[in-house]
Amino acid sequence: MSFIKRFKNSITGILGLLMYAGCMAxxxxxLGIENWQILGLxxxxxxxxxxxxxxxxxxxxxxxxYNVGVRKPRAIVISLSIAIVLTDILTYLVLVIMNTNDVxxxxxxxxxxxxxxxxxxxxxxxITVFSYIGDAFYFAVNPPEKxxxxxxxxGEQERIRAAIGLFExxxxxxxxxSADDESLEELIRASDSVFFYDVPKKRLQELTGICYRLKKSxxxxxxxEDILLHSGQEQFFADLPFYHSSSDHMTFEQRVIKRLGDxxxxxxxxxxxxxxxxxxxxxxxxxxxxxxxxxxxRATVGGRVFRIIKFRTMRENASVSSxxxxxxxxxxxxxxxxxxxxxxxxxxxNILRGDMSLVGPRxxxxxxxxxxTADLPEFRYRLRMKAGLTGYAQVMGKYNTTSRDxxxxxxxxxxxxxxxxxxxxxxxxxxxxFTAEESTEAFDE
Numbered sequence: 001m002s003f004i005k006r007f008k009n010s011i012t013g014i015l016g017l018l019m020y021a022g023c024m025a026x027x028x029x030x031l032g033i034e035n036w037q038i039l040g041l042x043x044x045x046x047x048x049x050x051x052x053x054x055x056x057x058x059x060x061x062x063x064x065x066y067n068v069g070v071r072k073p074r075a076i077v078i079s080l081s082i083a084i085v086l087t088d089i090l091t092y093l094v095l096v097i098m099n100t101n102d103v104x105x106x107x108x109x110x111x112x113x114x115x116x117x118x119x120x121x122x123x124x125x126x127i128t129v130f131s132y133i134g135d136a137f138y139f140a141v142n143p144p145e146k147x148x149x150x151x152x153x154x155g156e157q158e159r160i161r162a163a164i165g166l167f168e169x170x171x172x173x174x175x176x177x178s179a180d181d182e183s184l185e186e187l188i189r190a191s192d193s194v195f196f197y198d199v200p201k202k203r204l205q206e207l208t209g210i211c212y213r214l215k216k217s218x219x220x221x222x223x224x225e226d227i228l229l230h231s232g233q234e235q236f237f238a239d240l241p242f243y244h245s246s247s248d249h250m251t252f253e254q255r256v257i258k259r260l261g262d263x264x265x266x267x268x269x270x271x272x273x274x275x276x277x278x279x280x281x282x283x284x285x286x287x288x289x290x291x292x293x294x295x296x297x298r299a300t301v302g303g304r305v306f307r308i309i310k311f312r313t314m315r316e317n318a319s320v321s322s323x324x325x326x327x328x329x330x331x332x333x334x335x336x337x338x339x340x341x342x343x344x345x346x347x348x349x350n351i352l353r354g355d356m357s358l359v360g361p362r363x364x365x366x367x368x369x370x371x372x373t374a375d376l377p378e379f380r381y382r383l384r385m386k387a388g389l390t391g392y393a394q395v396m397g398k399y400n401t402t403s404r405d406x407x408x409x410x411x412x413x414x415x416x417x418x419x420x421x422x423x424x425x426x427x428x429x430x431x432x433x434f435t436a437e438e439s440t441e442a443f444d445e
Contacts, residue, residue, distance in 0.1 A: 005141050012134060016066035019130035023084050023123040024052055027091065030119040034112045035095060044098040052091045059083040062424045068134035069142065069170060076131045078434045081124045092116050144172035145192040152198040154178050160197050179203045185210055193217040222408055224378055231415035249417045257419055262358050266351040273345050280311050280342055283333040290316040293346060298363035300387040306355040308363060309346040313337050340433060347389050359422040360388025361410035372403040379403060382410045390429045
């Protein structure tokens, strides 16, 4: 067992490569039934291999990769399946293009489509098998870490324990304590990993120093200053080291690219989702005969107020407040629209108008903005960038994520903005559709 532990990372890497090779083989072997040329060395096969490998690597990395032990097998299966399916589609399009030649009369034919779908099903099975095998191997050689949870307030401990407890195979929560407890050094000494949540800065410095001295793994829920440091660039003035964080997060070129991308994707998205618009409109009308769309004032960059457009999911003239569990204001059609985020689609119109962007901090209700800002003044920092249809808070968080954690997620996005990161967030948004129950979990009453 000690030999296996020594090479556990290499073995996990080999499992990932075998999974990827199996997915590639499934696609080529099944498409090769009607396209024999791709099973040998040909111009078509070379172009398809290059497409599959390059796009596969990019998309798999965008979706988190084969990181067993870090994520649950189900999350890995969902994300890698989406990545491979998108890779398959692009590779299949290369095949179609390469088959449009003089031999075939220059006709564009989408042949072997059934084999493409079959290969996708086989690939999902392969990904599922290897994800669970990798997960079982990881935890066979890595026992759960003895974990200590330290919070700034005792009232937060149960919530943090519940969140970490979702990964019970990796973290064995031995105890939790408040940051002002006097016996913390003894508890830290008995632990493998220590989680810090909302601990006052001075006390956090003392405790992380103890963890560093005792060689303990540390997980820190960041504050605003931490995000600035994390996103900062190293700069040296003579022998003085500094971290530099720019106040302007987007260059002119990035603004132009982001806006052009918003217009293109929103326009194409409206065309593609037109059937969903019709289905949703009919469902809402049949429910109670009321208005199809719902508009409401929201805040975007610089505090500018605009009217957001959504499909109506609540009764006509319902009170304005965030949805709660078992909320009787939500209609039958509305629950279905909310579950799969279809109610958000009309915001593509807001994006075309320039009120919103595809990626950015979600625009909160004005009532919530006032309440959150009164309790957490830093909440207004979210207005440093244009509001978005999706973002970190939607991909990583839930509907009922606390205002503080939403702020941290949004600031992480703002301070680490880049066009490639926007693309990655857009791709990861697809996974939310397959975890609808978790991502749309409502507030308690």
